[in-house]
Amino acid sequence: MIHEDMICPFCGCLCDDLVIETEGTEVVRVDNACTLGSHKLMNAGKHRLKAPIMRDSGRWRDATYEEAIEYTAGILLDADRPLLYGWSSTQGEAQGAGVSMAELLGGVIDSTTSVCHGPSILAIQEVGHPGCTLGQVKNRADLIVYWGCNPTEAHPRHMSRYTTYADGYFLENAFRDRKLIIVDVRKTETGSIADEFIQVKPGGDYAVLSALRAIVRGREDVVPPTVAGVTKEQLLRVAALCKEAKFGALFFGVGLTMSPGKYKNVRNAIELVDELNRYTKFTLTPLRGHYNVYGSNEVFTWMTGYPYAVDFSRQIAFYNPGETTAVDILARKECDAALIVASDPGAHFPKKCLEHLTDIPTVLIDPMHTMTTPLVRCQIPTAVTGMDAAGTAYRMDGVPIHVKKFLDLGYPSDTEIITKIFEKVTEVRHP
Ligand code: SF4
Structure with missing residues (x-):
């Protein structure tokens, strides 16, 4: 029997386009899911x-x-x-x-x-949540930032359904024109496809966010030549990319919430997004796991x-x-x-x-x-x-x-x- 438009119960993407084939009480085929979702659905009936x-x-x-x-x-x-x-x-x-x-x-x-994202909630309670639906990101965002996360491995369809590889209703050539910025302490698979990969020294996220806020505010004079291993030159480039975007979307993971600074990191990220909204439309969304x-x-x-x-x-x-x-x-x-x-x-x-x-x-x-x-x-x-x-x-x-x-x-x-x-x-x- 074929079951269409099924929901994947693995990660926070909750992909809703799965096609699942069953024979009796066994799942024999799962289409459209990533490896994680497919593995769960193919095996969850077997090991109870x-x-x-x-x-x-x-x-x-x-x-x-x-x-x-x-x-x-x-x-x-x-x-x-x-x-x-x-x-x-x-x-x-x-x-x-x-x-x-x-x-x-x-x-x-x-x-x-x-x-996991407890610190994100503490930050949101202090300064609010400039969020939006994933549909808005997919159809409007021409700049995506992933900070302290690796969606290629943890949310494998996030980029193909909502960001880098997705079509956008209000974007003429989303696939080619959408820019991607990755911020992480090491170069992951996601980092290798970025337009800008920012490698931050472990524990340096707060400082890098503060430097970007200062540049966006017009105070680049207070930013030293390097901040947590990131050159001022790159920070200026990234700040310009963010300001020039028509719609930017920042996603972040536990690399930001559970590294030194914790909820203050997230608060700083929200305040950077707030700052960017003086120039353009920018949103922020935690990448939730379960x-x-x-x-x-x-x-x-x-x-x-x-x-x-x-x-x-x-x-x-x-x-x-x-x-x-x-x-x-x-x-x-x-x-x-x-x-x-x-x-x-x-x-x-x-x-x-x-x-x-x-x-x-x-x-x-x-x-x-x-x-x-x-x-x-x-x-x-x-x-x-x-x-x-x-x-x-x-x-x-x-x-x-x-x-x-x-x-x-x-x-x-x-x-x-x-x-x-x-x-x-x-x-x-x-x-
Ligand atoms: Fe399931 Fe993969 Fe979609 Fe997550 S990204 S909901 S694991 S299919």
Whole structure:
């Protein structure tokens, strides 16, 4: 059977033009997706856990969904301050149920934002977000800047769908005329196709952004001959390219958010874009990784007022990144149970955090065995959104997209499992 206009549930591009062929319950062909999306869709049906698993005297055993749900509700109810973490590779509907449950439990809910684009959000909260949709970029932008990211490998269709290789409705010869500037600490594959490649010394992004702001403002006299390894000559050239563009779009990744300067780097980038808007139209968009990490920020914000790291232990929503973020809470051993949903902290968190996760009762909701599995006491397999579950996801530019289902493998969705746990918790807290 052929399924057209399917959505890829891998990265924040949420490509919506996939053609998927299935035979029975197997995916046999995926057209239009990049290697990352194609690999996920071709393999996500093959390596699933068959049923929930629980630890019993140090060994794994199969469990029923009812038993696993009962156990999860029990550990969350017994905890003084449970941590509900992850939420980036699941549906908006599951994220909403998670927020309601965290509030009822007096726990902390955090998404993977806190270890990727959290600093971008802090900067946006301070100085605003001069953003636009990817459609606007595709159809209007004649200058693209990628700063601290490598879309060729991390978002492989970003350039072909929205920027360098895409047609533009309002551009006569987009493919040939659109200029590309890459800023990075090393020359990646993306850097090798740039009109201007700016190689910044590690930790030098803030200084380079400041120099560009000064030049755009007309104060090139304060810029020294080199800034963080970049010559003044190149900075003058790049500033001129930006000012001459009719529509510029700056995309940035964790190379900017997680390098020295962190949220101040992003704030400086936003202020450079602000400065450029005195001359032309310029926008800025974070390149978001997990396909619905943006959705977690949207859902958390419209339900609590805060985009991630929301702590309900004071009976009201409280937000203080650095204090209420998952890594900090785990490192300080400030939670006494954890529910991990659709993320893999076992692959990314510091050792100290993982040690605490293994010391407390932790449940993982994830379709497959991951690096987090060995750390938990129970794992509940669910359907993969975009494959055997439908739901809402937000693209990296904040556009909500209905992610469709094209298979039925008999697994419950994340939303169904979280809702059932929430109902059990509610029965006890509000009988
Ligand atoms: Fe999927 Fe991202 Fe590749 Fe598009 S660019 S096909 S969303 S992994």
